Amino acid sequence: MSGRTRRGVQVPAAAGVLLAVLALAGCGGDQEGAGAQLVVTQDFGTRSIADLPQPTTRPGSTILELLSANVPGVRTATIAAQPQLSAVGPVTNATVDGRTKRWTLFVNGVGEDAEGPGQELDDNDVVWWDHHDTGAAARVPAVVGSFPAPFRNGVEGKRMPLRIECSPADIPACQKVQDAMTAAGVFAAQGGLQQSITDETLRIIVGPWERIRDDDTARLLEGGPRVSGVYARPTPDGRSIALLDATGKQTRELGPGSGLIAATRLRDGQPVWFITGPDVAGVSAAAQALDQGNLKDHYALAVDDGRAVAVPEVGVAVRP
Incomplete structure (x- = not known):
């Protein structure tokens, strides 16, 4: 796997280092995913960090453990008694010049609440972590970028008509x-x-x-x-x-x-x-x-x- 830049956006030096490190992600492991997918991006999906159609998984893994098992440099923090993603390599949750950027989780195209990262991974989950500016929208309830999820994969492990x-x-x-x-x-x-x-x-x-x-x-x-x-x-x-x-x-x-x-x-x-x-x-x-x-x-x-x-x-x- 190799990092990529979209729409001509220049990747900063720190992000370039991260992309080089993450080129090693997803190799080896205990068990190939049986349908789960893992995507990690920055800036509303415009910069790809990791794109793993068959990430390494372990039985009973949580969504956060899936990330840690496949991408180096993952750091977490406990907020309201729940594990939360705080950094992937140099890309951290931070507020600079009054603007807050943080990691946000989508599972099958649905924005997750605070308990999301600690929830058990379903075999068919499309897991997308994105680091972006949250100033205009503190919460993004749903996105289209994991299509055909949620229609083919379901929501919270349940497929619906x-x-x-x-x-x-x-x-x-x-x-x-x-x-x-x-x-x-x-x-x-x-x-x-x-x-x-x-x-x-x-x-x-x-x-x-x-x-x-x-x-x-x-x-x-x-x-x-x-x-x-x-x-x-x-x-x-x-x-x-x-x-x-x-x-x-x-x-x-x-x-x-x-x-x-x-x-x-x-x-x-x-x-x-x-x-x-x-x-x-x-x-x-x-x-x-x-x-x-x-x-x-x-x-x-x-x-x-x-x-x-x-x-x-x-x-x-x-x-x-």
Whole structure:
């Protein structure tokens, strides 16, 4: 395994040393993983530290022990009687110039609470640790970068049925999403937008923003990352969607023909994904981008003028 840099971002010297050390990670061990995966990144997935599709595991390992067994330089701290990740090599939890960067955990695309690192690893878990600036969003409830998790892997060890909800019901993007899920090995029922929410069903909502915003979970996106954990903010009229940087400042505005793939959770409910945009063409563009190659290691994904754009935008100048 070797480290990589994405989108032309220059890796600092300290991170370069870490990448060299981690090139040795994942070799040998007691037992090959039976489906578990481990990803370690910085800055919202833009810098890869480790990407292990078959990490070394031991029976009964916790999520934190999985990291320690495969990546050198792991240090922990006990907070509220729970083990927490504090550093991987030189990359530490710290506050500098008033901005806090810390390690955040996602399991199958779902943000974990304080007990997450100490929970026992499931054979099919996709474990993603990311170190990033938390100033704009102290909590990120869900991300799209572990696709096809959580649909194929489940949440907290439990697989659930998937419902694709479309508005309007006959929007062409609906079938594109259905096809993408079938290609990913996931069966999904399809129907219109429902307001009833169950903890026993995962949902993908497909449609122009003005058509789907009345869903209680969808409306969280209009509050920006501090409310939804998504670094994009649709306007209530659905005419545009602002993309944001790591600090929550706008970098660009998506207009007609542009799309967004994002996920969040309402309180402690199941994650809900959104395939949306200002218009039908934008929704179609987002649906077309729904695959593992496009989504990998991204918190959310936009499509602007036919190009995939990782969200939040890191290292992009903020527009006045």
